[in-house]
Amino acid sequence: xxxxxxxxxxxxHLVERIPKGPEVLYIDRHFIHEVTxxxxxxxxxxxxxxxxRKQKIIATADHNVPTxxxxxxxxxxxxxxxxxxxxxxxxxxxxxLFALGHEYQGxxxxxxxxxxxTLPGMTIxxxxxxxxxxxxxxxIAFGIGTSQVAMAMASQCxxxxxxxxxxxxxxGKLKKGVTPKDVILYLISKMGTDGATGHFVEYSGNVxxxxxxxxxxxVCNMSIEMGAKGGMIAPDDTTFSYIRGRKFAPKGMEWERAxxxxxxxxxxxxxxxxxxxxxxxLDIEPMITYGTHPGMGIKISENIPVNTEDENYKKSLNxxxxxxxxxxxxxxxxxxFIGSCxxxxxxxxxxxxRIVKDKKKAENLQAMIVPGSQQVARQACEEGxxxxxxxxxxxxxxAGCSACLGMNEDKIPSEAYCVSTSNRNxxxxxxxxxxxxxxxxxxxxxxxxxxxxxxxSRYIEKMDLFN
Amino acid sequence: xxxxxxxxxxxxxxxLENIDTDQIIPARFLKATTRENFGENLFRDWRYRxxxxxxxxxxxxxxxxxxxxxxxxxxxxxxxxREHAAWALFDYGFRVVISSFFADIFKGNALNNGLLPxxxxxxxxxxxxxxxxxxxxxxxxxxxxxETLQIAGTDRRESFSIDPYKxxxxxxxxxxxxxxxxxxxxxxxxxxxxxxxxxx
Numbered sequence: 001x002x003x004x005x006x007x008x009x010x011x012x013h014l015v016e017r018i019p020k021g022p023e024v025l026y027i028d029r030h031f032i033h034e035v036t037x038x039x040x041x042x043x044x045x046x047x048x049x050x051x052x053r054k055q056k057i058i059a060t061a062d063h064n065v066p067t068x069x070x071x072x073x074x075x076x077x078x079x080x081x082x083x084x085x086x087x088x089x090x091x092x093x094x095x096x097l098f099a100l101g102h103e104y105q106g107x108x109x110x111x112x113x114x115x116x117x118t119l120p121g122m123t124i125x126x127x128x129x130x131x132x133x134x135x136x137x138x139x140i141a142f143g144i145g146t147s148q149v150a151m152a153m154a155s156q157c158x159x160x161x162x163x164x165x166x167x168x169x170x171x172g173k174l175k176k177g178v179t180p181k182d183v184i185l186y187l188i189s190k191m192g193t194d195g196a197t198g199h200f201v202e203y204s205g206n207v208x209x210x211x212x213x214x215x216x217x218x219v220c221n222m223s224i225e226m227g228a229k230g231g232m233i234a235p236d237d238t239t240f241s242y243i244r245g246r247k248f249a250p251k252g253m254e255w256e257r258a259x260x261x262x263x264x265x266x267x268x269x270x271x272x273x274x275x276x277x278x279x280x281x282l283d284i285e286p287m288i289t290y291g292t293h294p295g296m297g298i299k300i301s302e303n304i305p306v307n308t309e310d311e312n313y314k315k316s317l318n319x320x321x322x323x324x325x326x327x328x329x330x331x332x333x334x335x336x337f338i339g340s341c342x343x344x345x346x347x348x349x350x351x352x353x354r355i356v357k358d359k360k361k362a363e364n365l366q367a368m369i370v371p372g373s374q375q376v377a378r379q380a381c382e383e384g385x386x387x388x389x390x391x392x393x394x395x396x397x398x399a400g401c402s403a404c405l406g407m408n409e410d411k412i413p414s415e416a417y418c419v420s421t422s423n424r425n426x427x428x429x430x431x432x433x434x435x436x437x438x439x440x441x442x443x444x445x446x447x448x449x450x451x452x453x454x455x456x457s458r459y460i461e462k463m464d465l466f467n
Numbered sequence: 468x469x470x471x472x473x474x475x476x477x478x479x480x481x482x483l484e485n486i487d488t489d490q491i492i493p494a495r496f497l498k499a500t501t502r503e504n505f506g507e508n509l510f511r512d513w514r515y516r517x518x519x520x521x522x523x524x525x526x527x528x529x530x531x532x533x534x535x536x537x538x539x540x541x542x543x544x545x546x547x548x549r550e551h552a553a554w555a556l557f558d559y560g561f562r563v564v565i566s567s568f569f570a571d572i573f574k575g576n577a578l579n580n581g582l583l584p585x586x587x588x589x590x591x592x593x594x595x596x597x598x599x600x601x602x603x604x605x606x607x608x609x610x611x612x613x614e615t616l617q618i619a620g621t622d623r624r625e626s627f628s629i630d631p632y633k634x635x636x637x638x639x640x641x642x643x644x645x646x647x648x649x650x651x652x653x654x655x656x657x658x659x660x661x662x663x664x665x666x667x
Binding site (some may be wrong): 011012015016018020021022024026028036037038039042043047049051056063064078079081082085121123126128129143144145146147148150151154155156157158159161163193194198199213225227229250254255257258261268293311312315324405406407412424426427428432433 | 494651658
């Protein structure tokens, strides 16, 4: 029977079926971080259970860490305790930890791929919904709750019903200045925030085939924002050359064996999906969100839609301080945040640097760039990007989740507008009362220079950024 | 995990859609290393103003509406995977959340914590909102064994479905770890056949 990439990977990890119940799925890689793991370790201890396969767990501290002065002790007592608890738990259970200050520390969904810990054909879980990022490599990767973190620690398996499958196909050539972030914001605006709930998505078509791994990660990262269990892209030569030679990637004969397996896990021509959605690349333009969920996105040059009936919609626009039917062009912005597991990789930083080089940020706003990992930060410095950012008046900080989620010190003040490269514009996500507009690193960088939302398509022509 | 079998209770109506887990429990309250006391900060920024004063217009601050059932609009629990959202609802005193649609991860987290997500049709949900808002003493009856939700004292009812395995866990108060541990031998023999390049 013809099967999909998802079917093939799922089938290869099936330990047991429960009659009329979920399936027992073996997990190859379990990433943990400080926020969603302490109660799981406590659960195990309470039951007197050991960690079953400690070598399959990789830990880092990212959500709750400061992005300045990381060499100093964490000031905030609760954050410090949480980060220290992770270190203690990892030490006790002999789990590999890339702690604050370690050369490999960073956002969990940035370090997994860059260290070669994320591989095609794997099953990957983490107590974080953006685990879907790793699907960019052709892995089944999804976020889990803390109870499931405990299950995975205790048995290296989780109980999971097999989700339905959806294919999203985009063919054609993207217009100049349209980035992977615009592609996924466009998809979410079309699908809605629950359009893929209950489904695992495979992205296919030449738009994704031509994307870099960084771009594919940005797309798969935000699969969860349309409700999907996860998203994945078939591994190809782009994938293999990204992985080859990375720290923990297979080497020698293991590499050859892995490669031949990875080449066999594509979706068969006649494979059936529960849903198929096709879009035309030419429909996609630089995007921005105007509301309080990621589905509320428009082309940057469009007006905010009019919908006078819906109370949820009115509440959302009221929170944002926007009017129905108005344009965002010309709106003054207070903060620009470039970072998060969606857009804090080296390719994102390079694009920002090309835009802001020899320019100054507008005086009315603060602009912050937070690299996704220590390795990204080092690479940026080696390429001299840090100087470009600083000369343009941007703060170039240390690795962490930062202002994506308003958990650490990096927060946006109440009622301030922030153009952010992160993944969620929920009420209060970046701090109580903060107003978030999600966009690509390119739109964020241009906004920082202009101090307001501008029609970037004209800007792109003028700057001749993309030849 | 606490058992759940049947509940008759009033319901608290929160007729908003797409209630994400950042609203249920904002990230700045996720710094604890235990599971306790998250109820204090349930819907924190909807319940309290920045100066800590209660927002009178939010339903949890309206003493006329109480109960162990939360009634909410579609796509409840979207966004972050934080299980703290389920802990906060449970700790506050809710045992059931009724909506016409739940986000996947939230639904799983709720079920793993003895909080029953009851998914019903959009039409019946509207009817329940109307019933509860027009008569605050309306009682709803949730029967897990029969998989039914009924407006008590009326013939208005709808059935809901739940994964049979999770239903058994809730009825008996079992959880998944006990089950997975019992499969240890099967897991070990699976590992022996699993490709080594996936088992680094």
